[in-house]
Amino acid sequence: EDERVLRAAQVVLEEGIARPILIGRPSVVETRLERYGLRIRAGTDFELINPEDDPRYRGYVENLVRLGGRRGVTPEAARTMVRTNATVIAALALVRGEADAMICGIEGRFERHLRNVDLIVGRRAGVSDLSALSMLIHQRGVTFFTDTYVTVEPTAEEIAEMTMLAAEEIRRFGIDPKAALLSHSNFGSRDSASALKMREAAALIKERAPELEADGEMHGDSALSKILRDRVYPHSKLNEEANLLVFPSLDAANITLNTVKAMTDALHVGPILLGAARPAHILTPSVTSRGIVNMTALAVVEASQASAAA
Numbered sequence: 203e204d205e206r207v208l209r210a211a212q213v214v215l216e217e218g219i220a221r222p223i224l225i226g227r228p229s230v231v232e233t234r235l236e237r238y239g240l241r242i243r244a245g246t247d248f249e250l251i252n253p254e255d256d257p258r259y260r261g262y263v264e265n266l267v268r269l270g271g272r273r274g275v276t277p278e279a280a281r282t283m284v285r286t287n288a289t290v291i292a293a294l295a296l297v298r299g300e301a302d303a304m305i306c307g308i309e310g311r312f313e314r315h316l317r318n319v320d321l322i323v324g325r326r327a328g329v330s331d332l333s334a335l336s337m338l339i340h341q342r343g344v345t346f347f348t349d350t351y352v353t354v355e356p357t358a359e360e361i362a363e364m365t366m367l368a369a370e371e372i373r374r375f376g377i378d379p380k381a382a383l384l385s386h387s388n389f390g391s392r393d394s395a396s397a398l399k400m401r402e403a404a405a406l407i408k409e410r411a412p413e414l415e416a417d418g419e420m421h422g423d424s425a426l427s428k429i430l431r432d433r434v435y436p437h438s439k440l441n442e443e444a445n446l447l448v449f450p451s452l453d454a455a456n457i458t459l460n461t462v463k464a465m466t467d468a469l470h471v472g473p474i475l476l477g478a479a480r481p482a483h484i485l486t487p488s489v490t491s492r493g494i495v496n497m498t499a500l501a502v503v504e505a506s507q508a509s510a511a512a
Contacts, residue, residue: 204308204309205234205238205491206308206489206490206491206494207224207308207491207494208224208231208234208235208238208240208242209238209240209491210491210492210494210495210498211224211242211248212240212241212242213491213492213495214495214498215242215247215248217495219495219498219499219502220302220303220498220502221248221249222248222249222498223248223249223250223251223292223295223300223301224244224248224249224250224251225250225251225253225288225291225292226250226251226252226253226288227252227253227254228244228250228252231244231250232244251291251295253284253285253286253288253291254285258298258300259284259285261298262284262291262294262298263277263280263281263284265294265297265298266280266283266284266290266294266322267280269297269321269322269324270321270322273321275321287318288306289306289307289310289314289315289318289319290318290322292304292305292306293318293319293321293322293323293482294322296322296323296480296481296482297322297323297324297480302481302501302502302505303480303481303482303483303498303501303502303504303505304319304323304480304481304482304483304501305483305485305494305497305498305501306319306482306483306484306485307483307484307485307486307487307489308485308487308489308494309487310487312351312484312486315484316332316351316352316484319332319475319478319482319484320332320478323478323479323480323482324478324479325477325478325479326477326478326479327479329363329367329477330359330360330363331352331353331356331360331363331364331477332352332475332476332477332478333348333349333352333353333356333360333363333364333367333368333475333476333477334348334349334350334351334352334472334473334474334475334476334484335347335348335349335350335367335368335371335372335472335473335474335476336348336350336351336459336470336471336472336473336474337375337470337471337472337474338459338462338463338466338468338469338470338471339468339469339471340462340466340467340468340469341466343445344375344377344445345445345446345447345462346368346372346379346445346446346447347447347449347455347458347459348364348365348368348446348447348448348449348455348476349364349449349452349455350452350455350456350459350472350473351452351456351473351484351486352452353452354451354452354453355451355452356450356451356452357399358399358400358402358403358406359403359406361383361399361400361403361448361450362403362406362407362410363477364448364476364477365381365383365403365407365414365416365446365448366407366410366411366414367476367477368381368446368448368476369381369411369414369416369446371474371476372445372446374500374503374504374507377445378415379414379415379416379445379446380415380416380440380441380442380443380444380445380446381407381414381415381416381417381418381440381444381446381447381448382416382417382418382420382422382424382425382426382440382444382446382447382448383400383403383404383407383416383417383418383419383420383448384400384418384419384420384421384422384425384447384448384449384450384454385397385400385401385418385419385420385421385450386421387400387401387419387420388419388420388421388424388434388435389419389420389424389434389435389438390419391434396450396451397419399450400418400419400448400450401418401419403418403448404416404417404418404419408439415439415440415441416439416440416446417438417439417440418448420434420435420438422447422458425440425443425444425447426443426444427443428440428441428442428443470493471493471496471497471500472497473485473486474497474500480505480508481501481504481505481508482501483497483500483501485497
């Protein structure tokens with residue numbers, strides 16, 4: 203029912219990106235479409251799931267109880283969630299094969315959406331935790347930041363995993379990932395707990411993904427300048443400017459992302475959720491209609507690649 207979602211749905215249809223499935227009350231959606239002067243109509247141009255009256259309601263409840271019954275979701279709670287929570291409905295449609303990808307997060311707290319996605323959609327085999335990758339397109343080019351929205355204080359293991367997942371995602375864009383694990387320590391200049399964590403993560407990446415161009419721990423300016431990096435450590439595995447910046451904490455990643463975005467007027471694509479079992483992405487309330495369209499296109503590519511690999 204959000205104006206941005208409806209406008210994005212029309213663009214997605216006009217550009218042939220996908221056939222949208224929206225969740226909302228038919229009367230409200232129809233009123234909003236007319237108010238905003240949009241041409242698309244439910245049932246003709248897009249499917250509409252009515253949370254107040256859908257024939258799949260009982261099946262959705264049963265699926266939710268099965269998936270969340272051992273995590274505190276009672277049948278009564280499931281019935282309420284399936285009537286009121288659009289993220290839950292979308293996630294259930296995804297796991298039931300009624301949708302190929304999902305986008306949520308336009309309203310409400312990121313953490314609540316994340317909890318529902320993790321509960322229902324789940325994680326890919328072998329992935330221990332979800333993480334979020336953000337892309338900024340700016341005058342210098344393209345830079346990726348991780349983890350910008352999920353884990354507050356990741357361990358060395360989690361940092362290594364999120365870096366490898368991010369590198370995999372970056373390759374989808376046809377870009378060769380070059381990862382810098384950032385710290386207040388520059389190649390061993392400090393031995394604080396945070397620096398040691400990033401150093402350990404770099405060692406784990408070297409062991410598990412030796413083909414990945416990654417190094418750390420290092421300063422942010424060392425990551426972006428080979429000249430500065432060579433003055434400190436000329437034997438770094440990074441041969442060029444890093445395009446993937448990996449942070450020791452959520453505070454560092456999120457603050458840096460939003461500061462750089464505001465200072466440079468960069469275009470933000472994301473957050474891109476990494477590690478989910480199916481294409482599922484949680485946006486933020488500040489996202490624009492174009493941002494929703496961009497993430498829909500990315501999710502379609504993910505779904506197509508997953509289908510081809512199956």
